[in-house]
Amino acid sequence: MANKFTIGLVQMKCTANSDENLARAIEKIREAAAGGAQIICMHELFHGEYFCRTEDAELFNLAEAVPGPTTEKLAQIAKEKKVVLVVSLFERRAPGVYHNTCAVLDADGSFLGKYRKMHIPDDPLYYEKFYFTPGDLGFPNFQTRYAKIGVQICWDQWYPEGSRITALSGAEVIFYPTSIGWHSHEKAQLGAAQLDAWRTIQRSHAIANGVYAAVVNRVGFEGKPEKGDPGLEFWGNSFVADPFGQIVSQAADNKEEILVVECDPAKSEDTRRNWPFLRDRRIDAYTPILNRWLDRE
Amino acid sequence: MANKFTIGLVQMKCTANSDENLARAIEKIREAAAGGAQIICMHELFHGEYFCRTEDAELFNLAEAVPGPTTEKLAQIAKEKKVVLVVSLFERRAPGVYHNTCAVLDADGSFLGKYRKMHIPDDPLYYEKFYFTPGDLGFPNFQTRYAKIGVQICWDQWYPEGSRITALSGAEVIFYPTSIGWHSHEKAQLGAAQLDAWRTIQRSHAIANGVYAAVVNRVGFEGKPEKGDPGLEFWGNSFVADPFGQIVSQAADNKEEILVVECDPAKSEDTRRNWPFLRDRRIDAYTPILNRWLDRE
Numbered sequence: 134m135a136n137k138f139t140i141g142l143v144q145m146k147c148t149a150n151s152d153e154n155l156a157r158a159i160e161k162i163r164e165a166a167a168g169g170a171q172i173i174c175m176h177e178l179f180h181g182e183y184f185c186r187t188e189d190a191e192l193f194n195l196a197e198a199v200p201g202p203t204t205e206k207l208a209q210i211a212k213e214k215k216v217v218l219v220v221s222l223f224e225r226r227a228p229g230v231y232h233n234t235c236a237v238l239d240a241d242g243s244f245l246g247k248y249r250k251m252h253i254p255d256d257p258l259y260y261e262k263f264y265f266t267p268g269d270l271g272f273p274n275f276q277t278r279y280a281k282i283g284v285q286i287c288w289d290q291w292y293p294e295g296s297r298i299t300a301l302s303g304a305e306v307i308f309y310p311t312s313i314g315w316h317s318h319e320k321a322q323l324g325a326a327q328l329d330a331w332r333t334i335q336r337s338h339a340i341a342n343g344v345y346a347a348v349v350n351r352v353g354f355e356g357k358p359e360k361g362d363p364g365l366e367f368w369g370n371s372f373v374a375d376p377f378g379q380i381v382s383q384a385a386d387n388k389e390e391i392l393v394v395e396c397d398p399a400k401s402e403d404t405r406r407n408w409p410f411l412r413d414r415r416i417d418a419y420t421p422i423l424n425r426w427l428d429r430e
Numbered sequence: 431m432a433n434k435f436t437i438g439l440v441q442m443k444c445t446a447n448s449d450e451n452l453a454r455a456i457e458k459i460r461e462a463a464a465g466g467a468q469i470i471c472m473h474e475l476f477h478g479e480y481f482c483r484t485e486d487a488e489l490f491n492l493a494e495a496v497p498g499p500t501t502e503k504l505a506q507i508a509k510e511k512k513v514v515l516v517v518s519l520f521e522r523r524a525p526g527v528y529h530n531t532c533a534v535l536d537a538d539g540s541f542l543g544k545y546r547k548m549h550i551p552d553d554p555l556y557y558e559k560f561y562f563t564p565g566d567l568g569f570p571n572f573q574t575r576y577a578k579i580g581v582q583i584c585w586d587q588w589y590p591e592g593s594r595i596t597a598l599s600g601a602e603v604i605f606y607p608t609s610i611g612w613h614s615h616e617k618a619q620l621g622a623a624q625l626d627a628w629r630t631i632q633r634s635h636a637i638a639n640g641v642y643a644a645v646v647n648r649v650g651f652e653g654k655p656e657k658g659d660p661g662l663e664f665w666g667n668s669f670v671a672d673p674f675g676q677i678v679s680q681a682a683d684n685k686e687e688i689l690v691v692e693c694d695p696a697k698s699e700d701t702r703r704n705w706p707f708l709r710d711r712r713i714d715a716y717t718p719i720l721n722r723w724l725d726r727e
Binding site: 251252253254256267271272288291292293294295297298301302303326329330333334336337340341377378379407408409410411413414415416418419420421422423424425426427 | 548549550551553564568569585588589590591592594595598599600623626627630631633634637638674675676704705706707708710711712713715716717718719720721722723724
């Protein structure tokens with residue numbers, strides 16, 4: 134049976150100053166490590182503000198190679214503190230090919246690999262299809278020093294297929310680095326239901342697959358309403374769900390927080406033995422799921 | 431845009447007397463119809479007690495043809511009240527081939543078709559693999575007079591794949607006829623988490639697919655603990671979730687109830703426009719989901 138391991142979720146605010154964000158992130162990684170965290174995950178695109186609120190070709194300049202300058206800096210702290218880091222970055226792969234990518238650094242600072250966001254949204258103030266080429270690395274796992282992990286980035290979190298495939302490769306925990314928030318004109322009417330749906334769909338991945346789900350969301354308001362940029366209120370609420378979907382740790386919606394949670398692979402196996410969903414999957418009958426829509430039925 | 435339609439969920443207790451159960455079911459169908467329900471769903475195997483608590487070859491005698499005697503009786507009330515009926519039955523298909531099947535009768539009493547439970551559980555007191563041959567009809571839809579519907583029976587409800595495929599065929603609502611309950615020795619420690627996981631996974635299907643989810647569970651205690659049959663306390667809690675997963679109607683855990691809920695296909699389309707998950711599915715990358723386990727990653 135695999136060993137227990139401890140994860141750390143850093144929920145933080147970001148400014149337009151990327152150096153400052155990175156310095157603060159490193160500070161918080163140290164804090165999480167001091168609290169016992171062995172695998173630490175940042176929220177989506179923690180290096181800056183959530184820039185997809187507008188479509189501006191200049192902003193491609195924010196992208197960098199992965200591995201590259203940021204992972205090199207982070208590798209130092211990973212090695213120093215012997216922590217695995219799961220860090221979401223804007224990847225410049227080639228001129229004109231940019232990805233929303235998550236790098237995984239092992240506890241010796243080595244670059245273990247990356248996941249490129251597979252499902253790319255496009256909604257008002259979340260104009261991601263302008264920036265991000267859809268991922269082409271599938272749904273990989275990463276065997277880190279402390280546990281086997283998977284990653285699903287933000288919009289991916291709404292797709293049971295992605296989490297299922299990630300879990301079927303043996304991930305003991307799936308991390309969901311996220312930047313999701315409320316539109317100010319919607320919050321009063323729809324905000325509670327949106328947050329609830331978001332929490333529910335991710336808890337459901339834990340339940341369906343018997344894995345830990347670790348969701349790390351951005352917090353804080355970004356935008357300048359007085360200058361015509363209505364902005365987004367990122368709703369935090371980072372959480373960890375156990376392999377039966379129960380929330381075992383939960384952050385607030387309006388402040389920075391660090392969650393440190395011990396995960397026990399035995400809990401996952403126990404859940405899967407008592408509610409053995411994986412045993413009974415009808416893999417002979419799932420082919421229609423590969424269709425966009427089933428018009429002919 | 432499709433018309434609104436009204437569904438009725440009959441949450442009832444059952445005894446070992448199948449004639450009595452059927453008579454009471456018909457009474458409740460009349461009551462639901464009088465309340466405005468146009469599509470009425472019974473819980474799983476409503477014709478009798480949940481007999482899978484033991485493995486007894488004599489109990490195969492409970493099975494019947496579908497269509498057959500019970501659907502013929504129910505067709506009369508369907509026609510009389512102009513209601514669609516979604517009724518779960520123990521199907522005798524051939525000597526040695528029995529299914530857990532749901533028949534769909536249209537509002538003129540005609541037999542529209544059937545769904546055979548695809549995922550068959552086997553757990554203490556739920557010895558279904560002894561009785562039920564896994565379904566071989568895939569995940570069909572049924573175009574009824576009032577709406578296009580899909581069915582997933584009990585254990586199916588834990589599989590995102592089944593609900594996804596059902597929704598991709600255009601179902602406006604997915605019915606989940608169910609017989610799930612607490613083991614008396616587990617209830618105090620695990621009961622709340624079990625109920626919560628059950629509700630969460632089904633709400634997640636509504637969210638992931640932007641469809642109504644209508645869950646009809648058995649209620650009442652069945653068993654004779656004093657005679658060594660520990661029994662099951664079926665937990666009721668039938669509910670309807672809207673296409674964003676919000677629960678719009680909910681029954682108690684300990685009594686018979688009828689839920690009548692109006693469903694609006696416009697709500698489904700509105701949800702899918704604002705949170706357009708179906709648009710961004712990576713059908714080019716989901717093939718690994720057809721595997722039992724991904725050993726080689």
